[in-house]
Amino acid sequence: MRVLLIGSGGREHALAWKIAASPVLTKLYAAPGNPGIGRDAELVKLDIADHAAVAAFCAEKKIDLVVVGPEGPLVAGIADDLRAAGIRVFGPSRAAARLEGSKGFTKDLCAKYDIPTAAYGRFGDLASARVHVQNMGAPIVIKADGLAAGKGVTVAMTLPEALAALDACFDGSFGQAGAEVVVEEFLVGEEASFFCLCDGVTALPFGTAQDHKRVGDGDTGPNTGGMGAYSPAPVMTQVMIDRTMREIVEPTMRGMAETGAPFSGVLFAGLIITDKGPQLIEYNTRFGDPECQVLMMRLKDDLLVLLNASVDGQLAHTSVRWRDEAALTVVMAARGYPGTPEKGSVIRGLEEAAGDGVEIFHAGTAINSGALVANGGRVLNVTALGRTVGEAQKKAYAALDRIDWPQGFCRRDIGWQAVAREQAGA
Numbered sequence: 001m002r003v004l005l006i007g008s009g010g011r012e013h014a015l016a017w018k019i020a021a022s023p024v025l026t027k028l029y030a031a032p033g034n035p036g037i038g039r040d041a042e043l044v045k046l047d048i049a050d051h052a053a054v055a056a057f058c059a060e061k062k063i064d065l066v067v068v069g070p071e072g073p074l075v076a077g078i079a080d081d082l083r084a085a086g087i088r089v090f091g092p093s094r095a096a097a098r099l100e101g102s103k104g105f106t107k108d109l110c111a112k113y114d115i116p117t118a119a120y121g122r123f124g125d126l127a128s129a130r131v132h133v134q135n136m137g138a139p140i141v142i143k144a145d146g147l148a149a150g151k152g153v154t155v156a157m158t159l160p161e162a163l164a165a166l167d168a169c170f171d172g173s174f175g176q177a178g179a180e181v182v183v184e185e186f187l188v189g190e191e192a193s194f195f196c197l198c199d200g201v202t203a204l205p206f207g208t209a210q211d212h213k214r215v216g217d218g219d220t221g222p223n224t225g226g227m228g229a230y231s232p233a234p235v236m237t238q239v240m241i242d243r244t245m246r247e248i249v250e251p252t253m254r255g256m257a258e259t260g261a262p263f264s265g266v267l268f269a270g271l272i273i274t275d276k277g278p279q280l281i282e283y284n285t286r287f288g289d290p291e292c293q294v295l296m297m298r299l300k301d302d303l304l305v306l307l308n309a310s311v312d313g314q315l316a317h318t319s320v321r322w323r324d325e326a327a328l329t330v331v332m333a334a335r336g337y338p339g340t341p342e343k344g345s346v347i348r349g350l351e352e353a354a355g356d357g358v359e360i361f362h363a364g365t366a367i368n369s370g371a372l373v374a375n376g377g378r379v380l381n382v383t384a385l386g387r388t389v390g391e392a393q394k395k396a397y398a399a400l401d402r403i404d405w406p407q408g409f410c411r412r413d414i415g416w417q418a419v420a421r422e423q424a425g426a
């Protein structure tokens, strides 16, 4: 099977690594990819925003399946345009990707199908949003409606913070994404990421993870795309998974089919487990980054076979097996992230650091004059398997400490909640 993978981050490196291990694969291309992905795939210089060019490449290279990693191309309708050209695609249509692309759309779906989520209001102008926030009081959560690279959400603990966040949305800080604002009730509980593979009708549970969104140790500082993750998430017991399927995912699948936008691809539910049970915080319509990295480490089955089952509507007859081990990934970021990262510093020692159940996935890297250099905010994902989260954590940090990259930084406490649980239970 000939496959084209779209994307260039750590998530896509993990997908490329796993797809490359499939006996069904004959050729893997990646566009645009990165130097790490280049070890598993042939990199192609394609403008992925030019869907006609991607379709022409697929025809020329006789591509059997396109796997779309990031949300941007999905929201822009790449899956629709490729399917219209007769190409098989793993990933949702533009209409189905609204589950991620519009928070307001998702909140309305939750209201219609009685899916547990924080109470909310949608506002198109500053004045009415201010009145609502003043009535509700703090703590309260302010979200730009559209895609804002994980930076459009403010969990405001005080009223002035909430009002400042409203000002930022409506003064154009998030461009069009902030033209509408969702104001939500503040929920208390432990967060978890829950994944399903979907084929339009069936959703197949596809693992759990916990992510660390804040840049600093102890979950402090600004939000990021994610500084590390581990899988499985201990809070997602079988009972909680069953409730999430029944109360959240299945009604969503039904609702999307009924609105004429059946969902296929990866459905990633961001949850808060409250004392009432699982509540949906948000949907993403693709794998998490860096959650994908830990899922791929634990997946026993052939990813390519599973992606094909999703595309062919065969998930009702499919099962998934996972390794018993836990996996944990630590993100190494370039100084300055999540603000403007410093680019161009040289990274050495990756070969010596990896191996023995440790994989180093590339995110924002590039080759400059033959040297591997930092080329983005999140740069490397040092990922390890272990019998416990604690063991995976030790292995990941031991490998990370062998990497020679003085300009990089990481959190030192990825997995702390699970490790504390393991120690308390031991």
Ligand code: AMP
Pocket: 118, 141, 150, 153, 155, 184, 185, 186, 187, 188, 191, 213, 270, 281, 282
């Ligand atoms: P989101 O981009 O929607 O995932 O939000 C980013 C982060 O904000 C989440 O991971 C949560 O930590 C927090 N958050 C979002 N919505 C709520 C809510 N209603 N209550 C409490 N925290 C929230």
Ligand code: GLY
Pocket: 211, 225, 226, 284, 287, 288, 289, 290, 291
């Ligand atoms: N790590 C969170 C995300 O991919 O949205």
